């Protein structure tokens with residue numbers, strides 16, 4: 001045979017073998033029917049998953065209630081194989097290297113805001129949770145939502161047991177500690193959601209900023225540098241004019257959690273990567289997403305509304321009833337709930353108030 005014929009022959013052989021191999025694989029799957037089924041978002045359809053054997057073994061030796069290293073990420077990966085754990089909680093001086101967020105505008109990234117972020121991070125100087133929490137070998141986090149479902153459940157002491165207690169926007173602690181606890185590791189907020197009364201801010205808590213629009217970074221710069229805020233055009237309601245925290249107690253939440261929650265976990269419309277109708281996740285879900293990447297165990301409390309009980313309060317700290325809830329332009333509450341239900345059902349997260 002000529003060398004060129006020999007090459008052709010080998011190529012044909014590879015093609016035929018490849019075909020047979022592929023076909024027998026398919027046949028095998030059809031006969032045994034074992035291929036796991038995934039939904040549109042990439043989550044396993046049957047969510048009754050078990051821990052990988054070696055982890056089950058390792059955790060089996062721990063005393064009941066002791067923090068299980070890597071638990072949340074392992075369970076998440078079991079139902080969502082695309083999950084990649086590394087994603088820093090806050091932006092640090094190397095933030096421009098975060099490839100997934102550098103090409104998106106706020107809220108899904110920081111494109112166009114690099115300069116102002118640089119200026120802010122130069123003065124905040126700290127980019128972690130603080131030495132004690134950063135060095136923990138196993139970290140248990142609880143995200144405290146603002147739902148009325150928290151009222152009168154006396155969960156305060158249980159919430160305070162967590163290493164990291166995350167609170168959102170203006171949800172108060174004073175006067176409600178029996179139900180919501182006393183500890184606040186961080187309070188995640190955006191300009192319109194931030195507490196406006198300086199005396200309400202807890203000492204020793206981090207002020208964590210989450211941007212939803214480019215203007216928000218400008219607001220943050222004013223707060224960090226304690227500059228007087230002049231116009232407040234462009235905000236959808238009144239905003240805090242002073243945040244009584246030192247720059248070293250302020251952080252910028254990694255916008256990746258908004259992007260991942262919206263487009264990968266919940267499946268909201270991409271809209272060319274821009275903010276649009278119904279494609280912004282709620283802050284609570286963004287916080288849970290952050291915790292999946294940065295905590296070994298994740299619990300939530302105060303999430304979910306019981307639509308069959310519209311007379312219950314919407315928030316644990318005010319009288320507004322749930323029936324006052326309006327169709328939201330920015331959020332898609334029902335789609336978001338589908339995602340959270342998957343996490344609870346598969347035991348990736350623990351729902352202390354059973355509202356999800």
Ligand SMILES: *[C@@H]1O[C@H](CO)[C@@H](O)[C@H](O)[C@H]1NC(C)=O
Pocket residue numbers: 057058061
């Ligand atoms: C757990 O305990 C078993 C037996 O009691 C032991 O063989 C195994 O090595 C332990 N695993 C770990 C991770 O300590």
Ligand SMILES: *[C@@H]1O[C@H](CO)[C@@H](O)[C@H](O)[C@H]1NC(C)=O
Pocket residue numbers: 148151152312313
């Ligand atoms: C909680 O308890 C207080 C005092 O007993 C009561 O006034 C309030 O209505 C209760 N709230 C809910 C949501 O059950």
Ligand SMILES: *[C@@H]1O[C@H](CO)[C@@H](O)[C@H](O)[C@H]1NC(C)=O
Pocket residue numbers: 277278279328329331332335
């Ligand atoms: C939420 O998502 C569903 C399903 O994709 C869609 O039909 C509905 O219009 C969305 N709602 C909002 C407020 O965008």
